[in-house]
Amino acid sequence: MQAEEREEHPRLLLPRFLPQNLCKELEFIHKSCCAVGYRPGVLSTTMSHLVATDCAHLVVPFVTVREMLREKVEDRFGCEFELFVEFTGLVSWCKGASIGWHSDDNRPYLKQRDFAAVCYLNSYGEDFRGGIFRFKDGYPTSIAPQVGDVLIYTADCRNIHSVDEVIEGERLTLTLWFTRDKSHDEDAKLISLLSSRVNQIIKPRPTLPFPAPNAMYWFTSAGSGFDIRWARLHVLGWKIHPQSTEDFSEDPLRKLIGPLRLGNGKEVLDVEFSNILHGLQAVQFYCWKSSSMVERGLMTRETSEAHLASLGDLAAAESIFGSGLVVTVDDSCQKDLDVAGQRLAVSAWEDYVRALDEILERSLPAWQTNQERMHCHCLHQMSSRDLCKVGNTYACLYMHLWTLNIFYVSCFESQFLPNGEERSTAEM
Structure with missing residues (x-):
């Protein structure tokens, strides 16, 4: 892509950025929790919906990927330590769903959106037909995604786009929007909701979901x-x-x-x-x-x-x-x-939920501390010392999540491996 075109239509495609095992986990969450979406033929799973249906523990798999994507967006668009996650959601486009030309900030109540990240959790041609993402101008002009691909772009009129009608199957994405306006920070609202829910966890019983209306x-x-x-x-x-x-x-x-x-x-x-x-x-x-x-x-x-x-x-x-x-x-x-x-899977599902409950309970205080620091200061105006504090908090939080992630994966997957079969390190 030529430099002039990159500047005129700022975007970036990251092939196979997300690991397939994470895509499958997010697919599991969506197919077991989703509700009707904001458009005909669209289903969605939002963070607030998970918390409201007693599935707060299922927020855990999103934590690291949200931070990975924020770092990529900040790096691509030169706005390090400036962005907040405005919205995170799993979205599936079912047969017949489509949307015409638009920008992602095309309504007065969406003007806070600065950047978007669309993560594809399944593959064109294998899991669905149709549903091609098209840009009105610039390169690439269209996206026929494979599982793990990530597309990031500005949410304004420089990246007007559409989605073709889905002909067959279910097109599944993880979609995030980012903002510079901290009053629209999704984490602040999410942490408030999670804090009340975590206190309701009854040990050692796994948290059971409860349906919305x-x-x-x-x-x-x-x-x-x-x-x-x-x-x-x-x-x-x-x-x-x-x-x-x-x-x-x-x-x-x-x-x-x-x-x-x-x-x-x-x-x-x-x-x-x-x-x-x-x-x-x-x-x-x-x-x-x-x-x-x-x-x-x-x-x-x-x-x-x-x-x-x-x-x-x-x-x-x-x-x-x-x-x-x-x-x-x-x-x-x-x-x-x-x-x-x-x-047998019912027992394994219970182990999975217990492990996520534990991760959430142990990690929430660090997440909350980091959030308070971010809202007390504009990050780009912080001293190097304060930035180190925030960085250390993130590092501790995500290292803790990674350690517990290995723990809960080994806990329930070991029950289902054939005798004598070893798990490949490539799957970790």
Whole structure:
């Protein structure tokens, strides 16, 4: 790219910047937690949504990647120690979704946005078709992304862009915006929310998710619709068996917020989930980790109980989540489901959540201290001594997160590696 063009349309593509294992973890979080998004055909998972649904621990995997991206944006645009994260969210564009030409600061309430970072968590041609990101001017003109690619650019009219209609599959991204205006700092609001939630953690029980209002999970498609949580389970072959004896015939969605079990049509898993999000997270965790799981152990076999009928338009749900290039059912997540493996995954999911709870509880004080220092001073006006203090706080925080990250990965993944198989250091 020529220097003049770089200056006229400031942007940068970073191929394979994010490791694939992190992309898969973020995909797991999104598919087990997302709600309807800000546009038709779009689903989103925000930091505040995770906290509000008792999934505050799932903020942890975002912490290091947010800082990595902030450093890259500051380095590319020459604004070291000036930026705050304004928004962080997982966004999926489903079949039929698109957006026309626009800049990311094109509304009065978005003028604080200075830079954007779009991280692609799956691949064009393998996981979705269509959904090409296009710039109106400059180079590169279009992005057909591969998993791990990151695109950063200014949020103003120098980088007007659009997204083509998604033809098949689900296009999944982690999107961040950055601002110089500290009054729009996402961390300040996030830390306040997290502080109250962390105090509610009950040890040693893992934190269980609790759904948002049912309307937030209702996906509208071509005049009909369906419940996202039910649909994701359906395309993987699971049926929902509510445990309540109450009559919810007038509002069957109410059964999703109470105790339930999951079955495959032949057997019912002998695990009672507290609600639909609890069951969905355990299933998506299995699909994330299934390639390294080993079938072992015994389970109680039960005759199939009565299950919920379709919670919405069955054909629309299968069209959005279960067709095209999206591989929703792999060798270890088939319609003839590995019920024993899923039961084992429930225990592993609990270990994963406990470990994230511990990371969050131990790291939050350092995160809060660093945030207070940043808001007491404008970083670019700090003395070198104060900058060292902030840097040391970040270093301690992220080293602590990395150490605990290795701990929780080894805790639950070791349960699913075949006997005698060693984990490659390249995966760490």
